[in-house]
Structure formats: structure tokens, C-alpha cells
Amino acid sequence: MRICSILVLLAGLWLTPSAMAAIDVYEFDSPKQEEVFHELTRELRCPKCQNQDIGDSDAELAKDLRDKTYVMLQEGKSKDDVVEYMVARYGNFILYKPPVMASTLILWVSPVIVIVLGLLMVFARARKKTRDNADSDLSAEEKERLANLLNKDKEN
Known part of the structure; x- marks a missing residue:
């Protein structure tokens, strides 16, 4: 009876979401490209979490934004191109340091x-x-x- 209980407990722990959490692994063409990716993930704010950058956030939206950033860099887009895309889609709120404009x-x-x-x-x-x-x-x-x-x- 005890062995059965232990097996059920181990199976439950094995199936928990935290045990199945995945770590994002991105492969880059150059160290410079990887550096730009990490800069962008620190500079862009998660629209869902609001107080975390997309690199630190566990939200699904942040993961999508990291993936989009990676894809755009792989396509040869520059850092400014990625920022422009994100601002066009989510507004200046996505930037931790919004530009000085009349509205800000x-x-x-x-x-x-x-x-x-x-x-x-x-x-x-x-x-x-x-x-x-x-x-x-x-x-x-x-x-x-x-x-x-x-x-x-x-x-x-």
C-alpha cells in the first residue's frame, strides 16, 4: 500500500506544470546578434506584467514577444526595426524609457x-x-x- 502511495505521489510531482516548465533556448548566428537580443529583452516591457521586461516575464505574451524579437533578428532586422515594430503594435508603453514627446x-x-x-x-x-x-x-x-x-x- 505504501509503495502505491509513493508511486502516485511521484507521478503527481512529475506531472506538475513547474516540473514541465520549458526554458527558452535561442541559437544565434553571432555573439553580436545575441547581445542585441538580450538588450532588447531588457529594454522592452511586458504589456501584461507591466513591471517586468520581456526577458524576465513568464507570461505567454512575453514569450511570444521574445520569439518575435528572435525571428526578426534572424531575418536581419536591426534593433531599431524591432523597437519600431513593438512600438507600432503596443505603443510607447512597451518601452521602459519612453521618448520625450508632447504626450509623455x-x-x-x-x-x-x-x-x-x-x-x-x-x-x-x-x-x-x-x-x-x-x-x-x-x-x-x-x-x-x-x-x-x-x-x-x-x-x-
Whole structure:
């Protein structure tokens, strides 16, 4: 009975998807072509995963994009040709570093604007605080009156 249970368990482990996971193997004509392929798979974002490049993603779409990249490089296409194809198909979102255009300008400028506004607010508050402290300086007459009031409280 135990041997049967062990065999069933081993068969179940053997049939699990993780045990059957395949590793992509690509053969290149030259080391330069392989280098370009790896650069592209690091520079292109997986549209499904969004925070992973197509080289790191396990999504089926990322695998398809890796395969398409490989095929295009085997056809003699350049790195720019592959990027143009991917952008035409998936938009600038597929690029980790989108180009500076009117539509992406907010992505490039907004961090600077936020930092500048934050610094302006800090300086404005600091200036207001020093101005409030300067306004609270008492005249000689007011200081004398305050001293008299404080002395009066000490006597009682």
C-alpha cells in the first residue's frame, strides 16, 4: 500500500506544470546578434506584467514577444526595426524609457515640478515663521508693562 502511495505521489510531482516548465533556448548566428537580443529583452516591457521586461516575464505574451524579437533578428532586422515594430503594435508603453514627446512630457517634467513646488512651500513657511517671530517683538513700553505684570504675579 505504501509503495502505491509513493508511486502516485511521484507521478503527481512529475506531472506538475513547474516540473514541465520549458526554458527558452535561442541559437544565434553571432555573439553580436545575441547581445542585441538580450538588450532588447531588457529594454522592452511586458504589456501584461507591466513591471517586468520581456526577458524576465513568464507570461505567454512575453514569450511570444521574445520569439518575435528572435525571428526578426534572424531575418536581419536591426534593433531599431524591432523597437519600431513593438512600438507600432503596443505603443510607447512597451518601452521602459519612453521618448520625450508632447504626450509623455508630463512623465518627464512632473517630478521636477513636484520638487520645486515642495521647496517653494518649505521656504514660504520658513519665511512666514520668521516674519511672525519678528512681529512678536515687543516695544519698550510693552516689555515694561509685561515685567510689571509678571512681578505682580510673583508678589501674590
